[in-house]
Amino acid sequence: xxxxxxxxxxxxxxxxxxxxxxxxxxxxxxxxxxxxxxxxxxxxxxxxxxxxxxxxxxxxxxxxxxxxxxxxxxxxxxxxxxxxxxxxxxxxxxxxxxxxxxxxxxxxxxxxxxxxxxxxxxxxxxxxxxxxxxxxxxxxxxxxxxxxxxxxxxxxxxxxxxxxxxxxxxxxxxxxxxxxxxxxxxxxxxxxxxxxxxxxxxxxxxxxxxxxxxxxxxxxxxxxxxxxxxxxxxxxxxxxxxxxxxxxxxxxxxxxxxxxxxxxxxxxxxxxxxxxxxxxx
Numbered sequence: 073x074x075x076x077x078x079x080x081x082x083x084x085x086x087x088x089x090x091x092x093x094x095x096x097x098x099x100x101x102x103x104x105x106x107x108x109x110x111x112x113x114x115x116x117x118x119x120x121x122x123x124x125x126x127x128x129x130x131x132x133x134x135x136x137x138x139x140x141x142x143x144x145x146x147x148x149x150x151x152x153x154x155x156x157x158x159x160x161x162x163x164x165x166x167x168x169x170x171x172x173x174x175x176x177x178x179x180x181x182x183x184x185x186x187x188x189x190x191x192x193x194x195x196x197x198x199x200x201x202x203x204x205x206x207x208x209x210x211x212x213x214x215x216x217x218x219x220x221x222x223x224x225x226x227x228x229x230x231x232x233x234x235x236x237x238x239x240x241x242x243x244x245x246x247x248x249x250x251x252x253x254x255x256x257x258x259x260x261x262x263x264x265x266x267x268x269x270x271x272x273x274x275x276x277x278x279x280x281x282x283x284x285x286x287x288x289x290x291x292x293x294x295x296x297x298x299x300x301x302x303x304x305x306x307x308x309x310x311x312x313x314x315x316x317x318x319x320x321x322x323x324x325x326x327x328x329x330x331x332x333x334x335x336x337x338x339x340x341x342x343x344x345x346x347x348x349x350x351x352x353x
Contacts, residue, residue: 073220075214080214081129084126084176087172087176088169091171096167096170099164101184102262102323103163105206108163108347109161109349110158111344111347112348113127113155114156114347115154115344116152116346117149118149118151118152119152120148120150120184120187121145121146121148121184122183123176123177123180123217123218123221124142124156124177124181124284126177126180127177128140128157128159130173131159135161135162135164136247138162138165140159142155142156143155143157144156146184147184147223156177156314156345163250165279166349169348170347174347177345179211179218181345182341182343183219183336184221184343185222186265186340187218187223188223188224190275190320190331190336191222194321196326198324198327199224199331200331201274202225203224203334204332204334205227207338208338211236212230213229213275219337221278221338231297234264235259235266236265236267236287237308240270242268248269248277248283248317252265252282260298264284265282265284265285266286266287266310267285268287269279269288272298275299275303279302286303286308286309287332289313290313293319293322294323296311297326300326308329310328311323311326311328312332312333
């Protein structure tokens with residue numbers, strides 16, 4: 073996945089403005105303007121890198137003369153103690169950008185690392201691991217980028233990407249059948265329709281209504297397996313809700329096509345990375 077540079081720069085600039093405001097009270101008064109330093113980003117755990125170029129861009133926006141070198145690119149495995157990237161330039165710029173850059177790469181690498189664990193757990197099955205829309209406001213594209221870096225796939229980016237009829241839509245509309253038929257009559261030929269189901273009766277109704285994708289929401293694996301068997305290939309199945317490292321393999325083995333996990337983005341642990349600075353002159 074390649075995100076537009078202007079989009080990334082807008083996010084980074086907002087983060088820098090939030091952190092620096094007018095001046096860096098410490099660095100601007102303590103460090104000479106002509107001071108030059110080198111720094112390294114060092115992994116403090118084992119995992120998958122994501123967002124390192126975004127982190128380096130922080131320093132480039134603070135000072136166009138800063139030089140960066142990425143040693144371990146996004147999507148690659150890093151081991152504890154390895155240097156991920158090097159930076160050299162004005163000491164003030166390095167110090168001002170440190171926290172913002174680390175926040176970005178730590179968070180995204182945490183997402184990529186967790187995603188990769190889940191992908192490995194379902195390896196050998198047909199199930200793909202995807203994210204959801206449970207993302208931090210303003211950071212959705214970055215978080216979904218990190219999922220891809222970890223070997224996962226993206227669910228819809230926003231409400232315009234596809235039609236998903238959830239439980240509240242069904243209750244408000246009256247039935248799955250009515251909801252699907254209404255949407256079919258209005259959306260274009262490129263739009264797929266997904267229906268969230270809570271039991272096998274709703275699965276059967278969604279199949280009869282010819283939904284393209286059926287979400288099995290918070291169902292046990294025995295029920296999921298029955299749903300897949302009922303369909304006979306008439307629709308794709310997405311498993312969602314209460315999925316953990318302990319049961320994700322069992323879920324994948326029911327025959328579902330997609331396993332979506334909100335936890336990949338809304339509650340992931342940051343990957344531990346530190347910036348080590350060395351003054352050169």
